[in-house]
Each structure stands twice: as C-alpha cells, then as structure tokens.
Amino acid sequence: MNPDALQELLKAISRGEINPETALEQLKNLNFEPVADFAKIDHHRHLRTGFPEVIWGPGKTPEQIIQIMNTMARHSPVVMATRIEAAIAEQLEAEIPSLIYYPTARICALQSGQTSFQASGVISILTAGTADLPVAEEAAITAQLCGFQTQKLWDVGVAGIHRLLSHRDLLAQADVIIVVAGMEGALPSVVAGMVDCPVIGVPTSVGYGTSFGGVAPLLTMLNSCATGIGVVNIDNGFGAAILAGQILRTAQRISSRNNKRNNF
Secondary structure: OOHHHHHHHHHHHHOOOOOHHHHHHHHOOOOOEEEOOOEEEOOOHHHHHOOOOOEEOOOOOHHHHHHHHHHHHOOOOEEEEEOOOHHHHHHHHHHOOOOEEEOOOOEEEEEOOOOOOOOOOEEEEEEOOHHHHHHHHHHHHHHHHOOOEEEEEOOOOHHHHHHHHOOHHHHHOOOEEEEEEOOOOOHHHHHHOOOOOOEEEEEOOOOOHHHHHHHHHHHHHHOOOOOOEEEOOOOOHHHHHHHHHHHHHHHHHHHHHHHHHHHO
C-alpha cells in the first residue's frame, strides 16, 4: 500500500470531497507491495474479488515462496500456496514453523485468524475414483481455508453407479457440487441430472492414452447434455473451489439485498 496515496485519500474523505463508497472503490485498486525484485503482492485483491491472492508454487524457489508468504501474512489472516511438493514443503516448514502442509492437496497455508470472507452454504466435492483425490483435495482444502463448509464423497464413478445412488440424501444437501473425474469424465453429467444446484466439472489427467492427459474428460464435460454444468480447466481443483465460493457469495449477497428491500 502506498502511504502517500492513502493519506491523500483519507484527507479527501475528511474534507468531504469524496464519499466513503467512492473511497472504497479507490482502495480496491491501491498500490501493490513489491517483494525484492521478483514479486508484487496485491493486498487488496480480496476487496475486489472476495478472495485474497494465492501463491502458485511451481516455478518459484523455496526462498521466494518464503518471502512472499511472510509478506502476505502481515496483511491477510490466511495465506495459501498451491502445488507445493513434499520436499519443498519441508524447506518451507524449516523457515516458517507455523506453516501447515496438506500433502494430498499439495497446499501450504498460514492461518493467523478467522477468514473475513465466509459465506453460508455447503460445497460438496465428489470424485469418480481414488486417483482423482489430489485434485479433489485441492478443491476441498481451498474451500475450507476460504471459510466454506464442505462435504466429501470419494470413489463414486459411473463404473459402479450404485455407489453414487446410495448417497442421494447427501447430494440433496449440497448448494454447489464439484465433480472431479478423469478417464471419460461422465460423472458430472450423471450428477447434474440428479440435483437442483450448480455442478462444477473438473476433468483430471487420470486415464489411459486416449484420454490425452485430461482432454477427453474435458470435452465430455463441455459436451454434456445435462444442464447446469460449468467446467474448469484440467486438474484445476483450486479454480473449482473459488468458483463454487463465488456462487455461494453471490447467492448470499442477493438474499441480503432482498431482505433489505423487504424490511423497508
């Protein structure tokens, strides 16, 4: 944050030149904070989008990740780094003792307090098979760190459809469902035909040669005849969780707005 810009903004508010609502919009785009010569931290991203910036681990050195996480931790109650392998996590934990590592999800997190961007609702996360768990856990841990309630249902793919059908009550409780599937990627279509909430399909790179590293399930999900399905990129559990969170936050905002109208 640029102190001079912030001071000028506060003075303008005190002089009555701008109102608090306009000031908030300007705060959403205040300056970033450099970290050495390799990163620029966007501290106000959660004001604009509802979620803070998250660190993409691959391609960064452990030293860079450590510096970025420490910088972000001064401003945010939750700091996340995704796609962190176990060997890298060990190096991070040696320098940041309070770091929490989720090995299946490959997420490192610092959590100093309760998130301020919680919303009501349940995000259910399903996998077609056990091999899809890393992507599903990435979605689950991301959603939980963002303050959302999750429920998990693993290994309920279409090859044994009775496993899914035996959990109809759990599906009925969900407000948003994330379905993670590789191979041919048929599970989101089946689920979407059973529920009355949004379904987010996540194709995984799990499968034999003609799955083309996840392209086959991606195309299956995109071409689904079932309605109410949105699809994210291959192996993108993180993106699915954020999309589910935005759906719930939007529903809560609409509900709050309607309640205010009804109270007038």
